[in-house]
Amino acid sequence: MTHSTSTTASTTGGPGLRAGRKEWTAFVVLLLPLLLVSMDVSVLYFALPSISRELDPSATQQLWIIDVYAFALAGLLITMGSLGDRIGRRRLLMFGAAAFGLASVTAAYATSADMLIAARALLGVGGATLMPSTMGLVRNMFRDDKQRGQAIGIWSGAMAGGIALGSVLSGIMLEHLWWGSVFLINVPAMLLLLVLVPVLVPEFKDPEPGRFDLLSVPLSMGAVLPMVYGLKELAANGFSTTSAACVAAGLVLGVVFVRRQLTRRDAMISRTLFLPGRGFGAAISLNTIAAFAMMGSAYFTTQYLQSVLDMSSLRAALWSVAPSLAIGGAAPAATAIAQKVNRAYVIAAGFLVGGAGYALLALLGTDSLWLLLAGTAIIGMGIVTVMALVSDMALASAPAEKAGSAASLLETGQEFGGALGMAVLGSIGTAVYRADMPASAPPAARETLGAAVAGADRALATVAQEAFVHGMQYAAAGGTLLLLIAAVVAARLLRGPAEAARAAAAAQDEDSAEAGPVRAAAQPAVR
Structure with missing residues (x-):
């Protein structure tokens, strides 16, 4: 055979x-x-x-x-x-x-x-x-x-x-x-x-893959893992020497990893991905911001449903699925629009829509289920639009033989963005929450909403819920500002690269389609 x-x-x-x-x-x-x-x-x-x-x-x-x-x-x-x-x-x-x-x-x-x-x-x-x-x-x-x-x-x-x-x-x-x-x-x-x-x-x-750079494996893991761990610790427990040290260690190893990729012919991440004018780096960055916004809102949404509206875990999960019905249709619709309009403007519009959703969250009270669902749905629709289009742009701009590496960088950026979103927006909300809580409250109740609500003091629980919502409003205002800035950046920086990426992918794939049968025929049979 x-x-x-x-x-x-x-x-x-x-x-x-x-x-x-x-x-x-x-x-x-x-x-x-x-x-x-x-x-x-x-x-x-x-x-x-x-x-x-x-x-x-x-x-x-x-x-x-x-x-x-x-x-x-x-x-x-x-x-x-x-x-x-x-x-x-x-x-x-x-x-x-x-x-x-x-x-x-x-x-x-x-x-x-x-x-x-x-x-x-x-x-x-x-x-x-x-x-x-x-x-x-x-x-x-x-x-x-x-x-x-x-x-x-x-x-x-x-x-x-x-x-x-x-x-x-x-x-x-x-x-x-x-x-x-x-x-x-x-x-x-x-x-x-x-x-x-x-x-x-x-x-x-x-x-023509070249040698596999084994030393880059521990370097890449050493860069990613400490930073993700440190950011998650920062979101969960606030600033600490451990979380700061982890992030710092990850940054140092990240610099070493990048320098190695820039100087080796057999680099794990090919420099051709970042050729000028293609917009691959910009797409990775904007995808990271999108993940920041998505996970930053999720950090508050789950707590709001369970600890402010007092829902059971299953009921909260069922309500959280409702926005997904609208979110699921956003990306296909956006890709259809991007066939007729420069995708830089569609990406910018996605960020604006996400910012509008965050603006709705900034208006939440302690009994605003429908406003929460609307804001979450709008954020999701905008962010999924961005993720779909920048992912397509990044993959289109990458050489076909490097598509796996390009995809891995997109997804790694999402992991960083999600961890950073929870850490930054979570820290904003937590700082406001602790400032609003009375000094006489038990230490555990001053630390987290869950501990305050779990206690027997209903008056304190009400104060804690109001403090949490106040912190959520400030974090939502920060998310709104970030997405407005991202919209401007996307519109200005991606106009040329978006079209260049599409043209480069089309030219490369046409060459591949023409050369494919010839190359396949030239390959020796393997028994």
């Missing part, structure tokens, strides 16, 4: 550059890992009480059960994106799917807290392989500009919906099943992925 070695010159099978039914079917299959990876960020919210009863984790172990998945995911994205470009994105996707499925079974039947932490870490490793591989494959399968924009628009909406769906689905399942069931939902999807991907998805990889 013989087969040809695949390269980036593989064709997508449609007439010309346009993808056909096979590619769209493959795209639906590739949405499975995206949904599951995004759902696993929030799937434990309702399972923690049951896990605590069964496995009796310490407070530190409980925190690691929640956080180790996101840390492993964030720390390995850059490595896995570069690895997929070298060994093949489909191959890495298959490895990731197998690891994700195995880790899910291990987590479901964990018999100790340490075993569950290890399984969650392996889930993060699997997730880090799945995310850049799937987005890189989307870039290669959809070479027509309009189709690629549509696919990435659907992609962005699915990712936003997956996070909300994870908490709701876990809550519903735990009403009827044991806590491990929230992990087993991954297994059928991963098995389906392992069966269908080899049939539907062609392989793509860099035909």
Whole structure:
């Protein structure tokens, strides 16, 4: 039996550059890992009480059960994106799917807290392989500009919906099943992925990848992990020497990592991604700001529903899904508009819409459910619009053989942006909350709204709820200002690069389509 070695010159099978039914079917299959990876960020919210009863984790172990998945995911994205470009994105996707499925079974039947932490870490490793591989494959399968924009628009909406769906689905399942069931939902999807991907998805990889820079792996992890951890600690517990030291250490190692990428021919991150005029760096930065805004609002929304409006966790999760109905349609609509209007202006409009949503949150009182839902929906619609268009722009501007690396940088920026949004806006809200709380209040109640509401003093709980809303208003005003500035920056900086990225992608893909059959024929058969 013989087969040809695949390269980036593989064709997508449609007439010309346009993808056909096979590619769209493959795209639906590739949405499975995206949904599951995004759902696993929030799937434990309702399972923690049951896990605590069964496995009796310490407070530190409980925190690691929640956080180790996101840390492993964030720390390995850059490595896995570069690895997929070298060994093949489909191959890495298959490895990731197998690891994700195995880790899910291990987590479901964990018999100790340490075993569950290890399984969650392996889930993060699997997730880090799945995310850049799937987005890189989307870039290669959809070479027509309009189709690629549509696919990435659907992609962005699915990712936003997956996070909300994870908490709701876990809550519903735990009403009827044991806590491990929230992990087993991954297994059928991963098995389906392992069966269908080899049939539907062609392989793509860099035909001249160069050596893999092993030293850059610990450097990239050393840059990302301390900063993400420090920012999360800052959001959860306020400023401390530990959180500041972690962020500082991450910045130092980040500088070392960047210098290494600039001086090596076999760099993990290719310098061609940042060629002048393409706008890749600007797209990464704006995507990070968008994630900042999305996660910054989520930090307050969950607490408002549960601790101000006094909803149960499941009821709060169900209400939080409502805005997703509007958010899910925003990205496809925005990509359609961007086919007729310079996407720089559509991106700027997305930031303005998000800023309007934050302005609504600045008007909240202590009984403003519908205003909260409206503000959250508008923020989500604006931010998903931005994320879809800047992701498409970044991938279009990147060489096709570096699509995995480009996707990994986008997603790493999102991790940074989300952690930074919770840290900065959360710190603003917390500072106002503590200033408003009476000095006579118990120390725990002065620290967090949850502690104040959990106490027996209803008058103090009312004061705490008002203080929290006051802090949320200030944070929302800060979010509004940030997004207004981002809108101006996007409109000014992206007008030329947006069109240049589109033209570069079209030219590159046309060359690839013409050269593909020739290169494939030239490859030696492999027995």
